[in-house]
Amino acid sequence: AAKLQQLSVVEYEPGMDEQHMRRLRILQALPNAVTEQNLQLHYQPKIAAADGRVIGAEALLRWRDDGIGVVRPDEFIPLAEQTGEITPITAWVIQAALDQLQLWQEQGFDFVMAINLSAVNLQEPELVESIQQQLKRRHIDPSKVTFEVTESALMVEPELAIAKLAELRALGVKISIDDYGTGYSSLAQLKRLPVDELKIDRSFVQDLAISDIDLTIVASTLRLARDMGLTTVAEGVEDEQAWQLLRDKNCDVLQGFYFSRPLAAAQFDKWLKEYLR
Numbered sequence: 542a543a544k545l546q547q548l549s550v551v552e553y554e555p556g557m558d559e560q561h562m563r564r565l566r567i568l569q570a571l572p573n574a575v576t577e578q579n580l581q582l583h584y585q586p587k588i589a590a591a592d593g594r595v596i597g598a599e600a601l602l603r604w605r606d607d608g609i610g611v612v613r614p615d616e617f618i619p620l621a622e623q624t625g626e627i628t629p630i631t632a633w634v635i636q637a638a639l640d641q642l643q644l645w646q647e648q649g650f651d652f653v654m655a656i657n658l659s660a661v662n663l664q665e666p667e668l669v670e671s672i673q674q675q676l677k678r679r680h681i682d683p684s685k686v687t688f689e690v691t692e693s694a695l696m697v698e699p700e701l702a703i704a705k706l707a708e709l710r711a712l713g714v715k716i717s718i719d720d721y722g723t724g725y726s727s728l729a730q731l732k733r734l735p736v737d738e739l740k741i742d743r744s745f746v747q748d749l750a751i752s753d754i755d756l757t758i759v760a761s762t763l764r765l766a767r768d769m770g771l772t773t774v775a776e777g778v779e780d781e782q783a784w785q786l787l788r789d790k791n792c793d794v795l796q797g798f799y800f801s802r803p804l805a806a807a808q809f810d811k812w813l814k815e816y817l818r
């Protein structure tokens with residue numbers, strides 16, 4: 542059976558073929574993504590639900606390879622996690638995002654920068670030290686940086702992840718649980734996590750205006766998070782109705798296409814100017 546399984550990986554499968562080839566090409570090109578400077582960060586604004594103020598942005602990675610074209614993060618990050626390439630990629634993301642935060646601060650914007658970490662990053666021995674040095678070097682107030690870790694990433698090696706998050710948090714940075722509601726963490730687990738913020742997954746937010754079930758789930762999650770002293774964020778806000786419902790349910794922060802898609806820094810600055818007018 543093992544032999545058969547092995548065979549089926551390389552065997553020709555109609556339809557699967559193209560996908561398989563693309564995967565191989567991505568794996569091949571990944572090691573050059575950082576060195577060839579084909580990576581770019583886009584930024585999506587985070588909005589205070591109460592008054593519409595821009596409180597910061599989330600950095601979202603974009604990769605454009607000369608041969609393959611645009612590769613979406615959902616496609617290459619899982620592969621980069623498998624090959625270990627996620628380590629230099631994340632190092633690049635952190636320095637690029639902090640550079641941008643510093644720029645915005647110099648322009649007088651009191652912003653928070655949210656940076657995504659993968660489970661693999663939490664196993665790196667130098668992660669915390671390196672982040673500490675970078676914050677220091679740029680004179681960035683650690684409380685202006687949030688690290689987002691998905692709920693499911695925390696399940697990989699919970700003890701190690703919890704210890705690492707606690708270490709990170711001791712620097713003064715904020716920790717956010719991303720995609721909340723899509724994993725299977727229990728309330729008992731949530732209580733043990735050293736986190737400051739809970740980010741409700743967009744699958745619960747998108748249909749808020751038409752789905753009573755989603756509204757119930759979101760409302761009770763918001764109540765729970767607030768009772769635990771966490772800041773609440775809803776992602777995937779695509780229309781004004783969702784915004785109003787979330788504000789009525791006392792969600793703290795909103796993110797979504799309704800406000801803006803993730804934009805390259807120059808476009809973000811343009812959007813900001815327009816938004817602040």
Ligand code: C2E
Pocket residue numbers: 585600601602613614615618634657658659689719720743776777778779796797798799803
């Ligand atoms: P995420 O962290 O949950 O990021 C939110 C995703 O939802 C982004 O997709 C964003 O473009 C999209 N989004 C935002 N607002 C809306 C909306 O209103 N409607 C809809 N339909 N989508 C919305 P993106 O940029 O393609 O990123 C996908 C995922 O890739 C991210 O999900 C995150 O898990 C991962 N990722 C992105 N950048 C990084 C990174 O630098 N490091 C790591 N480890 N993961 C990253």
Ligand code: CA
Pocket residue numbers: 599657689719
């Ligand atoms: Ca995120």
Ligand code: CA
Pocket residue numbers: 719720740742743776
């Ligand atoms: Ca998310």
Ligand code: CA
Pocket residue numbers: 720
């Ligand atoms: Ca996600």
